[in-house]
Amino acid sequence: MVPMPSGKRPAGPFTPLDFQLVLLRRMADHNPDLVEDARRTLGVSIADMREANKRWQAMVRSSRARPAAARYRSVLGEPESTAARRIGDLDCEAWQWPVPLWSDLRFEVLVGPNGQVWNEWLVRAPGAEGPELRTLADLGPWSCTVDEAARAFAPARPLEGTAPTRWGLAFTAPDARGVPHEVVAEFAWGLLQRTRVGE
Structure with a gap:
């Protein structure tokens, strides 16, 4: 993808690039550094990301919103x-x-x-090799999807998300020494954002 010049882009049709910014905006609360790197890869500004999210929310909430x-x-x-x-x-x-x-x-x-x-x-993606999820160390931000974590650490219990497009899972996972820990994993748009580890 060719990066676009930074700065406010002219309003026009909502594009796949704009949608990626919507995904990132929801993830920025958890992983601002990763989102910042991704935003630079796309060649867009923080204002672009905010504007894309604002337009998306307007589309979703409009009384004339399409299905x-x-x-x-x-x-x-x-x-x-x-x-x-x-x-x-x-x-x-x-x-x-x-x-x-x-x-x-x-x-x-x-x-x-x-x-x-x-x-x-x-x-x-179909045919793409998923991550090897065996211990807590494998559960880094953006490392896996909801279904991958649920399969790797079955049985996992779904948790209500803290906002739309957020999900949670509770499961047990071992550390590097094999000691099991209770884990709460938080996902945005299906991608792992962070984990909270208990005893």
């Missing part, structure tokens, strides 16, 4: 892939788009039969 599934198609274009998926007794479609900031991840939206969006988060 979430249509909004994602409008912003991100046609999905890179679509696949039928069954969750429990319910059928849905998984739509995935590439995310240039994280080439081994995809942004996934689960869409029910009535067009309602059930879930929206980052997942590992």
